[in-house]
Amino acid sequence: MRQSPPVFVATSAYGADLVRRLGQAEVLPWIAAAGADGIEIRRELFTDDAPPLAALREAIAAHGLATVYSVPLELWREDGRLADAALRRALREAALLGAGVLKVSLGHYAAGVALDALGAVLADTPVRLLVENDQTVQGGTVAPLAAFFAAAAAAGVAVGMTFDLGNWRWTDSDAGEAARVLGEHVAYVHCKRVLRDGGRLKAVPPEGAMPDWAECFGHFRAGLPRAIEFPLAGEALDALTAVHVARLRRL
Secondary structure, eight states: OOOOOOEEEEGGGGOHHHHHHHOGGGGHHHHHHTTOSEEEEEGGGOSSSSOOHHHHHHHHHHTTOEEEEEEEEEEEOTTSOBOHHHHHHHHHHHHHHTOSEEEEEEESOOTTOOOHHHHHHHTTOSSEEEEEOOSSTTTSSHHHHHHHHHHHHHHTOOEEEEEETTGGGGGTOOHHHHHHHHGGGEEEEEEOEEEEETTEEEEEOOTTTHHHHHHHHTTSOTTOOEEEOSOOOSSOHHHHHHHHHHHHHTO
16 A cells, blocks of 8 residues: 655745744644644744754644754855855754754755765764755756765765755756656655746746646655645635645645
């Protein structure tokens, strides 16, 4: 019998203003009531530079949810050096939060750069590192990501990929081709549809996107965790979330 894949909900799906005002713990009941398996906590939505991570960890555990921690961190700085201090801090916060996964961006990685320093940092933590295709040329196009994951595999550095289905639009990249090239490295999938509105790109719910998403999932390992990262807005947010959780399980 096929096991249902885990579905997470990024707190940002409820809107940055609302989540900053309420606090990320306050959306936990909606996510749990929707039947989701986990929550993605966003570092940028904390209003305090020293957030109460231990208390949030306890609240998440009380709702029976797993945790992914997302931090807006580029692994490689513009000077080409690993952002090791920032990465160590993010990993410590992830551990305090009880997150099994930390999600970051690639940054300014250059093909051929040794990954010894990254491997040393990751050797000291139980948290798994995932690198997402972001909305930048340096971290959201196929070539640098493919070079990085190939180098990591060759060096024995255990790093996986967060494949964001919508972010490819910001870099004029083809999501299907990216899935074909990078699919073997994917461990977690961000689900959002992106449309152009008045000259700007914006994330929207997935109506009409499911066939394209299914094509991408055909290049991934079966049963990967996937996350709602598109806007959830309305009166009954737990019920709305439940509709989309069920939809993503069927991918």
